[in-house]
Amino acid sequence: xxxxxxxxxxxxxxxxxxxxQIKRFVELECITEEEYKKITGEEYPEQP
Numbered sequence: 651x652x653x654x655x656x657x658x659x660x661x662x663x664x665x666x667x668x669x670x671q672i673k674r675f676v677e678l679e680c681i682t683e684e685e686y687k688k689i690t691g692e693e694y695p696e697q698p
Contacts, residue, residue: 651680659689 683694
């Protein structure tokens with residue numbers, strides 16, 4: 651699925667994406683919860 655991990659991380663590192671947007675990429679199945687942590691350095695937020 652596009653965008654993939656490498657593209658998302660590239661733009662996150664350049665402050666183009668917020669953590670909320672990265673969470674959305676997990677919901678869209680572009681990346682996994684583990685990749686979310688690799689990108690943001692934080693655990694994937696639990697659903698309420």
